[in-house]
Amino acid sequence: MKYYIKIFGCQMNYSDAERAAAKLEELGYKEASSDKDADLILLVTCSVRKSAEDRVYGAVNNYHKKKLYPKLKTIILSGCMALRPEVVKKADKADIFLDIKDLNKLPDLLQKKSLQGEVETYFSLKPKYQSKFTAYVPIMTGCNNFCSYCIVPYVRGQEESRPPQDIINEVRDLLAKGYKEIILLGQNVNSYKPPAVESNIDFLIKDFADLLECLSNMPGDYWLSFITSHPKDLSDKLIGVMAKNKKICEYISLPVQSGDNKILQQMNRHYTVSQYKNLVKKIRKNIPGVAISTDVIVGFPGETRKQFLNTAKLFEDVKFDMAYINQYSPREGTASAKLKDDVPKAEKKQRDKELNDVLAKTALKINERLIGEVLDVLVYQKGKHDLWLGKTSTFKVVKFKSKENLLGKFIKVKIKKAGSFGLEGNLV
Numbered sequence: 001m002k003y004y005i006k007i008f009g010c011q012m013n014y015s016d017a018e019r020a021a022a023k024l025e026e027l028g029y030k031e032a033s034s035d036k037d038a039d040l041i042l043l044v045t046c047s048v049r050k051s052a053e054d055r056v057y058g059a060v061n062n063y064h065k066k067k068l069y070p071k072l073k074t075i076i077l078s079g080c081m082a083l084r085p086e087v088v089k090k091a092d093k094a095d096i097f098l099d100i101k102d103l104n105k106l107p108d109l110l111q112k113k114s115l116q117g118e119v120e121t122y123f124s125l126k127p128k129y130q131s132k133f134t135a136y137v138p139i140m141t142g143c144n145n146f147c148s149y150c151i152v153p154y155v156r157g158q159e160e161s162r163p164p165q166d167i168i169n170e171v172r173d174l175l176a177k178g179y180k181e182i183i184l185l186g187q188n189v190n191s192y193k194p195p196a197v198e199s200n201i202d203f204l205i206k207d208f209a210d211l212l213e214c215l216s217n218m219p220g221d222y223w224l225s226f227i228t229s230h231p232k233d234l235s236d237k238l239i240g241v242m243a244k245n246k247k248i249c250e251y252i253s254l255p256v257q258s259g260d261n262k263i264l265q266q267m268n269r270h271y272t273v274s275q276y277k278n279l280v281k282k283i284r285k286n287i288p289g290v291a292i293s294t295d296v297i298v299g300f301p302g303e304t305r306k307q308f309l310n311t312a313k314l315f316e317d318v319k320f321d322m323a324y325i326n327q328y329s330p331r332e333g334t335a336s337a338k339l340k341d342d343v344p345k346a347e348k349k350q351r352d353k354e355l356n357d358v359l360a361k362t363a364l365k366i367n368e369r370l371i372g373e374v375l376d377v378l379v380y381q382k383g384k385h386d387l388w389l390g391k392t393s394t395f396k397v398v399k400f401k402s403k404e405n406l407l408g409k410f411i412k413v414k415i416k417k418a419g420s421f422g423l424e425g426n427l428v
Contacts, residue, residue, distance in 0.1 A: 009046025
């Protein structure tokens with residue numbers, strides 16, 4: 001029996017998929033080379049945007065066509081969409097709807113048995129890592145922030161932090177196996193709080209800054225990073241830990257969502273534009289060369305042209321290294337879904353373009369400063385004609401050529417050319 005996993009959405013879903021793959025192989029399944037060769041297909045779904053949900057519905061309907069997938073016996077729908085009643089009704093061609101935290105129940109579900117039984121925790125499952133040198137390690141699930149546009153607290157549940165010793169054990173095991181990059185995952189890593197004390201190390205680790213410092217002090221040559229941070233929770237203590245440890249990447253994902261105070265209030269973000277800018281200033285003062293990326297939503301209900309221009313000005317002032325710009329779409333069940341989606345699609349698209357234009361200009365200037373610099377690069381992909389792709393500790397993509405097999409290795413590259421969203425150089 002063979003399985004195939006199709007992933008929609010964020011890095012957390014990739015981590016979920018690695019744990020699901022391990023569970024399926026524990027049950028005797030082998031990974032299929034393609035979906036057409038699979039007896040079982042698991043869809044790890046995303047509810048953040050409607051477009052992602054629509055792709056899931058399309059995939060379920062497509063996989064149900066026996067002529068196209070003659071071997072397929074079971075379709076499992078998991079991830080953020082899995083247990084919402086309207087999804088179960090609309091995606092009724094799926095055979096099993098699985099909360100990713102309940103992977104321990106998969107054997108019973110596959111045999112159509114009862115869901116009663118001993119509970120094995122999601123975090124205790126050993127993942128099947130897709131990479132041999134980069135690993136995503138979840139430190140918590142869920143979110144307590146309830147931003148007005150976001151479905152995550154409703155589909156992922158409230159925050160649940162993983163015991164520090166479990167995280168330390170997983171990271172230590174990965175480093176022993178030669179992994180070079182550890183990326184800690186959470187909807188809001190800054191709100192990490194260890195559960196009840198279970199060991200001496202749990203007692204010493206009181207927050208995310210303590211955890212990050214502990215993980216960065218392990219022996220070995222590796223990078224440590226994390227996503228994602230909420231601006232209201234990013235502490236001076238965390239900035240200090242990042243500043244003094246070279247193993248922690250000089251990169252922070254810091255979603256701002258809007259550059260207008262009224263819109264931020266309607267989004268329930270709990271900070272002002274001024275507070276956000278002061279935080280960025282503090283980060284850059286203490287961590288020289290740090291790269292800051294952000295997320296922003298254009299066309300939020302009621303967003304006027306003037307309010308959008310406040311966001312454009314924020315982009316010009318802050319000068320982000322990268323930004324993920326999303327056109328607002330209402331998510332059923334969220335607070336903002338009750339508001340009138342009154343910004344036309346064409347206007348949302350135009351605002352998206354305008355922000356990307358500002359980003360491209362400011363990011364290019366940042367990257368041009370790196371020309372002539374020799375940077376440490378982790379190689380992650382082989383291209384054609386001896387071309388390799390790597391990334392810096394600030395998450396910038398670097399192209400270079402080499403006839404050697406450098407996959408998964410740290411190398412040094414002298415930068416000779418810069419673009420808005422990438423660098424080119426020569427192997428040193």
